Amino acid sequence: MTTHENDTTAVTAVPATMTAWRQLAYGGPDAVTATRLDVPRPGRGEVLLRVRATALNSGDIHVMRGEPRAVRLAFGLRRPRVAVRGMDVAGTVVSVGDEVTAFAVGDEVVGELPGGGLAEYVATPAAKLTARPESVDPVTAAALPVAGGTAWLALEKAGITPDSAPGRRVLVIGASGGVGTFTVALAALRGAEVWALAGARSRTAVEGLGATRVLDYREVQPGSDELPDGTFDAVIDIAGEPPLAALQRLVRDGGRIALVGGEGGSILGPMRRILGGALRSIGSTRRFVPVVATTTAALTGELIALAAAGDLAPLIERTWPLSQAGDAIAHVDAGHTLGKVVVVAG
Ligand SMILES: NC(=O)c1ccc[n+]([C@@H]2O[C@H](COP(=O)([O-])OP(=O)(O)OC[C@H]3O[C@@H](n4cnc5c(N)ncnc54)[C@H](OP(=O)(O)O)[C@@H]3O)[C@@H](O)[C@H]2O)c1
Structure with missing residues (x-):
């Protein structure tokens, strides 16, 4: 175990490498495979999250396949610029980069990220995140943003x-x-x-x-x-x-x-x-x-508040462990999800 020595704050030991579901080319579910990657470091304005749960969306499938083709203009012409799928993430802040004041190590958060959620760790802009209260479990929280x-x-x-x-x-x-x-x-x-x-x-x-x-x-x-x-x-x-x-x-x-x-x-x-x-x-x-959805931290906060009050409960069809995230991707790719599918990292 090593720590991120250059981070502004790093109190939790973070390993050097992690499991992540990565794709190197556009394609079907088989294009996304489990691999070992370096744990990312949070840049300025970013936090590093230990992922607790990641919900999948049809948006992940569009980016995975690069379909429709117009998607590639935004996400990468030859392959997805962000190689790890997964946008809806609930996690624990394990280190913070420069200029992050809204969150501290140990905070539980949730948000829509640019990707990277199907992994044990993800570095992401703090501005994307909302605090997750204890009364809303990580699977429920991850299902909310997108x-x-x-x-x-x-x-x-x-x-x-x-x-x-x-x-x-x-x-x-x-x-x-x-x-x-x-x-x-x-x-x-x-x-x-x-x-x-x-x-x-x-x-x-x-x-x-x-x-x-x-x-x-x-x-x-x-x-x-x-x-x-x-x-x-x-x-x-x-x-x-x-x-x-x-x-x-x-x-x-x-x-x-x-x-x-x-x-x-x-x-x-x-x-x-x-x-x-x-x-x-x-x-x-x-x-x-x-409708062109641009989910913000404030909007995720509204949804979290409804869930915390017991007024909104996402319909979760099924969860998969991170080790079987490929099966979860294939299930969503088939187009018959009932409610949400969530991958649980631990
Ligand atoms: N505008 C935006 O910003 C935005 C944001 C997010 C998503 N979207 C789009 O919204 C759509 C839904 O996304 P999602 O993530 O909710 O998808 P999803 O969870 O994968 O939707 C799957 C569900 O759609 C049902 N379905 C399929 N064809 C249908 C039809 N012709 N009539 C009625 N129900 C049908 C399926 O029912 P059966 O299994 O019974 O067939 C299944 O339960 C996608 O096209 C996605 O790209 C747009």
Whole structure:
């Protein structure tokens, strides 16, 4: 065991190397393998975390595969610039770099990081982090930032705020995944009447989150008798499958349709759908709003506060130990996650 001698503060012995799940090229789950890497050192404004839990997101899969291709412009042209996947991390601060005042060694924290979470240690900007209270366990905390933050922002953009939500009817399309389960739970918590489109196997789970009506997305189409036009104040489209015209007909005048997800084309992903929504919104009282989630420490803090108060409990489908993180990645890559998948490092 060695310590990081150059760090401003380092009271916990930190090993020189660690296990990390790294990829050296874009590809499927097999491209990410367990290896030994040097434990990173926290730079200015950074802290070193001993990782406790890392939740996986479809965003990890997009970066892992480099798909859609536009992803590579931001994350690395030939391979991911950050070689270790994992953005949603709960961990313990084990050393702090220069100019870090918000956190000290021993603090328990959580946040959305630029990557690196599928490892025993990760160095990350302190500004990304929020304190984790003892009452919120690491697995629960790790599940919150990306999916919970995206759900929060989607509801805000669709006008489903805590003040305005009571009595309003919201449809969540793609309600069973990470973002979808948080969207249902937060909308219900805000007092909205929540309808959901999800796979039949997820019906009971989505009802348990507060949806009053759950319809099978393989059986029920927008505009059908079960999902009539003009009945919703807001639609949150996370699956990105139904035609835009059908979505626009679902909302009442003044209603909004938040475009959150969907795979889209292999080059530009959902961009075409977002542009189509913008065009359809011109001169219309039923507008599309794109959601580009930028989760902040403050937003993670809001979610942590709800979890600490017992008002928000992420649906965790399964946890895997870090030694089997490859299986967790393959599971999320298959596209049928129910709620969240979390890798537990120890
Ligand atoms: N805009 C942003 O900032 C932002 C941020 C985060 C994520 N996203 C996007 O949001 C989407 C969801 O992300 P996620 O992490 O929540 O994914 P996820 O957890 O992997 O979602 C998986 C779930 O989606 C369900 N599903 C798949 N196709 C569906 C369809 N046509 N209709 C209804 N449900 C369907 C699956 O149900 P079955 O197993 O029953 O098929 C599964 O439960 C992705 O496209 C992602 O890229 C966008």
